Amino acid sequence: MESIGFVEFWKVIDMREAGLIKNIDLIGDADFIEEADPIKEDFIEEDLVKGADFADFIKETDLIVIGGGPAGLAAAIEARERGVEDIIIIERDQELGGILQQCIHTGFGLKIFKEELTGPEYAGRFIKQLEEKNIQYMLNTMVIDITREKVVTAVNPSEGLLKLKAKAIILAMGCRERTRGALNIPGTRPAGVYTAGTAQRLINIEGYMPGKNVVILGSGDIGLIMARRLTLEGAQVKMVCELMPYPGGLKRNIVQCLEDFNIPLKLSHTVVNIHGNKRLEGVTIARVDENRKPIPGTEEYVECDTLLLSVGLIPENELSSEAGVEIDPLTGGPVVNDSMETSIRGIFACGNVVHVHDLVDNVTEESRIAGRGAAEYILAGLHERKGGLARNQEGLKYIGVTHEKEIQEKGKEIQKNEIKENEIKEGETQENAVWVRPGKGIRYVVPQKILPGHLLNPVDGYSKNEIKLLFRVNNIYSNVRISLMAEGKTVHSVKRLKVAPGEMESMSITKRLMEKIMAEFEHTDTDEERNLNKEKGKKEVILQLEEISI
Amino acid sequence: MLNNNAYIINNHENGVKKFEKKRNITCIICPQGCNLEVWYNENNEVKEIKGYSCKRGLEYGWNESTNPVRMLTTTIQIDGGKLPVVPVKSNKPLPKDLLFECMNVIRKVQLKAPVRAGEVVIKNILNTGVDIVTTRDM
Ligand SMILES: Cc1cc2nc3c(=O)[nH]c(=O)nc-3n(C[C@H](O)[C@H](O)[C@H](O)COP(=O)(O)OP(=O)(O)OC[C@H]3O[C@@H](n4cnc5c(N)ncnc54)[C@H](O)[C@@H]3O)c2cc1C
Ligand code: SF4
Numbered sequence: 001m002e003s004i005g006f007v008e009f010w011k012v013i014d015m016r017e018a019g020l021i022k023n024i025d026l027i028g029d030a031d032f033i034e035e036a037d038p039i040k041e042d043f044i045e046e047d048l049v050k051g052a053d054f055a056d057f058i059k060e061t062d063l064i065v066i067g068g069g070p071a072g073l074a075a076a077i078e079a080r081e082r083g084v085e086d087i088i089i090i091e092r093d094q095e096l097g098g099i100l101q102q103c104i105h106t107g108f109g110l111k112i113f114k115e116e117l118t119g120p121e122y123a124g125r126f127i128k129q130l131e132e133k134n135i136q137y138m139l140n141t142m143v144i145d146i147t148r149e150k151v152v153t154a155v156n157p158s159e160g161l162l163k164l165k166a167k168a169i170i171l172a173m174g175c176r177e178r179t180r181g182a183l184n185i186p187g188t189r190p191a192g193v194y195t196a197g198t199a200q201r202l203i204n205i206e207g208y209m210p211g212k213n214v215v216i217l218g219s220g221d222i223g224l225i226m227a228r229r230l231t232l233e234g235a236q237v238k239m240v241c242e243l244m245p246y247p248g249g250l251k252r253n254i255v256q257c258l259e260d261f262n263i264p265l266k267l268s269h270t271v272v273n274i275h276g277n278k279r280l281e282g283v284t285i286a287r288v289d290e291n292r293k294p295i296p297g298t299e300e301y302v303e304c305d306t307l308l309l310s311v312g313l314i315p316e317n318e319l320s321s322e323a324g325v326e327i328d329p330l331t332g333g334p335v336v337n338d339s340m341e342t343s344i345r346g347i348f349a350c351g352n353v354v355h356v357h358d359l360v361d362n363v364t365e366e367s368r369i370a371g372r373g374a375a376e377y378i379l380a381g382l383h384e385r386k387g388g389l390a391r392n393q394e395g396l397k398y399i400g401v402t403h404e405k406e407i408q409e410k411g412k413e414i415q416k417n418e419i420k421e422n423e424i425k426e427g428e429t430q431e432n433a434v435w436v437r438p439g440k441g442i443r444y445v446v447p448q449k450i451l452p453g454h455l456l457n458p459v460d461g462y463s464k465n466e467i468k469l470l471f472r473v474n475n476i477y478s479n480v481r482i483s484l485m486a487e488g489k490t491v492h493s494v495k496r497l498k499v500a501p502g503e504m505e506s507m508s509i510t511k512r513l514m515e516k517i518m519a520e521f522e523h524t525d526t527d528e529e530r531n532l533n534k535e536k537g538k539k540e541v542i543l544q545l546e547e548i549s550i
Numbered sequence: 551m552l553n554n555n556a557y558i559i560n561n562h563e564n565g566v567k568k569f570e571k572k573r574n575i576t577c578i579i580c581p582q583g584c585n586l587e588v589w590y591n592e593n594n595e596v597k598e599i600k601g602y603s604c605k606r607g608l609e610y611g612w613n614e615s616t617n618p619v620r621m622l623t624t625t626i627q628i629d630g631g632k633l634p635v636v637p638v639k640s641n642k643p644l645p646k647d648l649l650f651e652c653m654n655v656i657r658k659v660q661l662k663a664p665v666r667a668g669e670v671v672i673k674n675i676l677n678t679g680v681d682i683v684t685t686r687d688m
Contacts, residue, residue: 104637104685106621118623120637120686124667204625207635232624232653252578256620259576260646498582 062086062378064152064166066143066319069098070360071351071367072172073126078371079170080133084378087135088164090154092142096130097123098174099197099352100360102204105225107252111361122360138162143173146323148344168374171320171334171342171349172367175313175356177222187273192280196222196310200229209233211306215283216240217271221249221358223310228257237261238302241269241285243292246476248310248502250358270294271307280305313356320349330444331355337433337449338467339373340366348374355446355470362470362504434517436469439485439544443501445471455514467509469543473499477547482507485542486520495548507543517541575614577607586611619643622652623685626671631663631688638671642680651676663688 062084065072068091076087095101100108103119110116113125130137138154141162145153150169154162177195192211194202199210200222212235216223219242227237240258245268247254258265266285272294273284287298315333317325326335326343333354334342340350350370351363433449447469454464473480476499483493484507492513499505509517521539571590576583584607587600599611613619621643625635644652652675661671665684672682 101686104625104639105623106639116621118637118639118685121667124686204635204637205633207625207627207633229624232622232649234653251576251583255576255578260620 058162059088059164060166061088061164062167063088063170063374064150064164064168065089065170065172066146066152067091067098067172067174067351067353068093068096068137068139069172069174069351070100070123070126070363071174071353071370072098072170073123073130074364074367075170075172075348075350075371075374076135077126077129077133078368079375079378080135082372082375082379084375088166089130089135089137090141090143090152091137091139094140096127096137096139102197102201103225104204105229108360111359112364119360143319146319146347148324148347150346167378168346168348170370170374171325171347171353172351172370173316173319173353175315175352177309178312178314179309185271185274187283188276190274190276190278190280192276192305193274193307193309196220196226196308199226199306199308203229203233209235210308211235211280211304213238213304214306214308215271215285215302215304216308216310218242218310218312219247219249219254219265220310220312221253223308224249224253224257226308226310227263228261231261231263235306237263238304239264239266239285241266241271243268243270243288246500246502248312250502272299274307275301280307283307313352315353315355317353320347320353323347325349328444328448330438331446333446335448336446337451338369338447338454338464339376339451340370340447341373341377346374346377348377355444358502358504365468366470433539434521435538435540437540437542438471439542441473441475441477441480441545442482442543443472443474445469445543450509450514452514452518455509455511456518465511467514469507469509471505471507471543472501473505473545474501476500477545479548480545481548482543482545484509484513484517485544486517489520491516491520491541499545573615575611577602577610579606579610586614588615618646620646620649622649622682624653624656626656626659626661626682626684628661628663628665628688631661631665633688636661636665636688637685638682639685640675640680641670641683644675644678644680648676648678652682656682 063079063086065076065087068089072089072091073096076089079087089096097120100119100123106116106118108117108119108122141154141156143152143154146169150166152164152166152169154164156162177197179195194210196216196218202208202210214230214235214237216227216237216239219240223240227240231237240263242248242265247265247267254265268288269285270288271283272286274280275282275284282301282303284299284301286294286300289295315331317327317333320334320342321327324344325347327333328335331354334349336342336349336354340348340354342349348370350367351357354366357363432453433451435449436445436447438445450467455467478498480496480499481493482496482505483490485491492507494507496505571594573588573590575586575588577586582603584603585601586607588596588611589598589600591597596612596615599608599615602608602611622640623637625637627634628636638656640652655672655675659672665671665688667684667686669684670681671684674680675682
């Protein structure tokens with residue numbers, strides 16, 4: 001590391017030689033090196049992590065995908081298939097595939113490949129496609145900052161800082177596990193308390209058993225899968241405690257991971273204390289009441305040397321929030337529209353970073369939509385066009401997707417109040433969006449916004465046959481009707497015999513249904529209602545659930 | 551031990567003691583999760599399956615009670631690989647009550663890198679006709 005210029009340049013060469021960068025053209029040239037300012041090394045070290053401004057752009061590209069898990073892979077492949085030439089995937093791990101590489105069990109890909117694959121096999125198929133399509137990727141490289149202008153700062157532990165600029169970004173960082181800190185379990189802090197995902201990594205990647213006598217807190221899928229894995233490896237899994245009165249994971253996993261091995265599932269139970277000094281010696285569990293508070297007198301001591309926490313996943317969104325992407329408090333992920341575009345135009349998101357998925361096939365489907373959205377955005381040249389909001393006498397109006405020059409001209413027209421109606425309708429902005437809100441019985445819905453034009457009057461290449469709403473209910477219900485309401489009227493409904501928070505549900509919005517929804521907005525009956533809508537400034541539909549008798 | 555939650559029920563019909571055995575299993579084919587009842591006759595053969603809501607459930611109940619099988623996935627130690635272990639699976643489902651025995655066989659194997667995904671590392675494990683194959687390159 002002689003100078004900052006060299007750092008940038010040699011870093012790329014070294015990374016390529018070390019196999020960290022694949023298929024990448026060397027960027028930078030002799031001029032670039034000569035121009036560079038020599039800066040002291042300690043200064044560089046200090047500023048690396050802060051995402052300092054001094055690094056020049058070493059690469060301009062069309063699309064940057066952050067995260068090389070199934071979401072990032074599928075999105076990148078889709079974008080390439082739709083004609084995006086220059087794509088870079090940035091992955092902080094030493095290999096592509098994300099969480100799938102440690103999920104060695106089967107159960108992946110039934111929908112997309114029509115066969116039951118293991119996690120590594122599923123990832124392997126996408127990695128192969130990626131190589132065939134010559135899509136570039138960087139490993140061991142962690143993105144530390146992104147901006148609204150789509151400048152991505154990344155750091156590589158051995159080489160330092162990288163800056164890249166893209167026309168569009170896809171966020172595919174996945175999620176992380178909730179830890180003991182997030183739970184507030186009192187007691188000592190001995191060794192032997194792991195998140196289930198960490199234990200999974202230890203066994204399946206590093207080949208190391210975390211313990212022999214195990215209690216698992218939380219019946220999420222990772223915990224269930226680990227109960228079976230540990231049992232097969234000779235450990236004794238004493239029990240799985242679940243705070244809620246129903247299990248968190250998929251039915252299939254309850255049966256094949258617990259019932260198969262007679263592992264008790266204690267519903268409405270939690271761990272209230274942790275014992276042991278150096279190493280975990282045991283935990284105290286207790287039954288909880290309907291408010292999830294431990295009931296005094298129900299405590300029970302369970303001897304164990306290992307406690308696994310499988311208490312939920314949180315979408316990984318520090319980067320997104322810092323860039324100013326709007327986050328939905330219900331999902332913990334970005335608010336997206338039906339193209340998986342976030343509140344910042346040109347920044348898309350997919351996979352577990354948006355909402356926690358239990359089936360990878362859903363991740364792949366969603367990520368293809370994001371890849372397509374990004375491709376359409378880039379190929380339509382939207383990144384160099386300015387949005388079309390302009391003011392006329394009636395207030396803010398959308399004037400279509402326009403080049404900067406055109407907008408100046410149109411701006412004049414607007415001042416003259418001469419915008420034509422078709423220009424207004426030409427494009428779609430987030431301002432025309434219909435919001436989808438979760439109502440009674442529904443925990444969240446994704447996407448949170450739909451752009452009716454994507455179904456009704458396609459512009460700029462966006463056109464769709466259907467938009468799929470993915471949602472979760474907030475409890476276990478039998479015999480329910482799930483309805484989509486617009487302006488207080490049911491526009492669509494489906495019946496379900498049984499729904500559970502552990503299984504994601506979906507509803508399709510077709511062109512016809514969209515027309516029906518829009519018609520409801522046109523007929524807002526009373527003036528009062530119309531004013532109400534104006535006040536809100538938003539059109540919204542509500543997804544809700546009601547129990548029915550059959 | 552693997553689960554086999556069977557109940558013996560003694561029915562007294564017309565004063566004659568009648569032997570019946572029942573087992574409950576949950577159908578996992580769809581989220582509905584029907585509770586299936588498997589009824590056995592005196593010879594421990596499946597007599598009848600109740601509680602399913604569709605044909606797929608009946609089929610599942612039948613297979614599950616006459617010949618329960620599971621896919622087995624685990625890891626095998628590997629020398630000279632990028633990682634110390636490589637993931638493997640059974641290429642077909644194995645009889646459920648042989649899983650632990652299979653694990654004992656697999657545990658004794660040590661591989662040498664490189665291996666390709668799909669390579670057979672144990673042929674015909676415990677004479678089941680099922681092979682153990684790797685699931686990734688290493
Ligand atoms: C234990 C477990 C069991 C599962 N079982 C099943 C199953 O049986 N069947 C099924 O269909 N699905 C299953 N799933 C679900 C499915 O695997 C996941 O939903 C899916 O892998 C999510 O994909 P993703 O790409 O969004 O996230 P991930 O796979 O987590 O990928 C995110 C990637 O982004 C990288 N990253 C994050 N931040 C940065 C950064 N700042 N810079 C660079 N890179 C970054 C990470 O290193 C990671 O590689 C399971 C999930 C888990 C956890
Ligand atoms: S029996 Fe039919 S309806 Fe019931 S869980 Fe099985 S597949 Fe679903």
